[in-house]
Amino acid sequence: xxxxQPTNIVGKVEGLYLVADSEKDIASAPVDKxxxxxxxxxxxxxxxxxxxxxxxxxxxxxxxxxxxNVRQVTIVSVEDLRAIAQDMxxxxxxxxxxxxxxxxxxxxxxTLVPPSSRLIFSDGTxxxxxxxxxxxxxxxxxxxxxxxxFGRHFVGNARNRRGVTAWVERExxxxxxxxxxxxxxxxxxxxxxxxxxxSRVA
Numbered sequence: 001x002x003x004x005q006p007t008n009i010v011g012k013v014e015g016l017y018l019v020a021d022s023e024k025d026i027a028s029a030p031v032d033k034x035x036x037x038x039x040x041x042x043x044x045x046x047x048x049x050x051x052x053x054x055x056x057x058x059x060x061x062x063x064x065x066x067x068x069n070v071r072q073v074t075i076v077s078v079e080d081l082r083a084i085a086q087d088m089x090x091x092x093x094x095x096x097x098x099x100x101x102x103x104x105x106x107x108x109x110x111t112l113v114p115p116s117s118r119l120i121f122s123d124g125t126x127x128x129x130x131x132x133x134x135x136x137x138x139x140x141x142x143x144x145x146x147x148x149x150f151g152r153h154f155v156g157n158a159r160n161r162r163g164v165t166a167w168v169e170r171e172x173x174x175x176x177x178x179x180x181x182x183x184x185x186x187x188x189x190x191x192x193x194x195x196x197x198x199s200r201v202a
Contacts, residue, residue, distance in 0.1 A: 004118060009182040011106030013121070014078055015095055016176055018044045026099035026138050033175035034101075036125050036168045040072030041101055047072060056134070069167065070130040075102040075119075076163035077110035087157045090147055097142035100163065104180055111161050118169065118183040125172030135162040 017028035022045050031043075040047035051069040053061040061067060076095050081103070085093040095103040104110065104119075117129040135158035144151030 004116075004183050004185055007182045007184055009107055011077075011104045011110075011180045011182070013102065013174060013176055013178045013180055014105050015100075015103035016041075016174065017096055017101050017103075019046065019099055019101065021045050022099065027142055028096045028099050028101060030096065033173055035173055036073075036127070037171050038168055040069070040168060044072075044101055046074075046101070070128075071165040072168060073102060073127060073166045074098070074100050074133060074163060075104060075110075075127075075166055076100045077107060078103060078105040079108070080111055080161040080163060084154070084157050084161050088150055088153050090143075090150060093143065097146065098139040098162070099142075102174075107180070107182055111163055113164065113182065114184050114187050116185050119166065120181045120183060121172065121174050122178040122180075123172045123174075124170060125174055126168070126170035127166040128169045130165045130167060132160070133162045133165050135159060 016031050016034050018031055018034070018041065019026065019028045034044075035042040037047075039049050046069070048069050050066050051071065053063055053065040053067045055063065057067065076098060081093045081095065081098075085091065107113065111132055113129055115129055115131045119127045119129065121127075135155045137155060139158070140151035140154035142151075143154055
């Protein structure tokens with residue numbers, strides 16, 4: 001039996017965005033649809049098969065090392081953004097301010113979906129969830145532009161709500177309004193030696 005299993009959770013693509021040059025400005029701009037290739041979304045500055053290791057992976061590789069780009073796509077959810085905004089005392093937080101390239105709705109606790117989950121879209125396009133996207137100060141600077149005095153509160157309120165990063169497993173086209181189905185792997189707490197102990201008891 002396949003280890004990845006479809007769930008009964010089907011969400012919706014609420015927004016798609018492209019970032020022109022994150023070195024100059026992390027903010028993204030809305031588009032109606034994207035072409036997803038194996039390198040990422042066409043026209044987005046994060047599109048590439050590889051990238052240079054950064055501070056996020058400094059415990060694994062020296063900064064600047066060429067690694068697989070598993071951060072091709074940044075996805076947030078309507079529900080998570082709404083919760084962040086509410087706790088910050090703001091009317092809204094737009095996906096563009098976070099440099100998101102996709103916003104979805106209808107997937108509960110979206111930021112906490114298991115790593116290696118698959119997001120399967122209307123035409124069969126598939127994205128693999130790498131992991132939770134840890135909040136950082138850069139979105140706070142964008143929020144500060146629109147709501148002075150509030151940007152510094154972003155990181156603390158965005159933990160476990162910042163969304164996920166993902167990479168393209170199956171090429172295709174994604175449009176605003178498309179459905180997105182969640183497929184998940186088994187979820188277990190890693191306890192070294194536990195499986196061996198269970199087999200001995202059995």
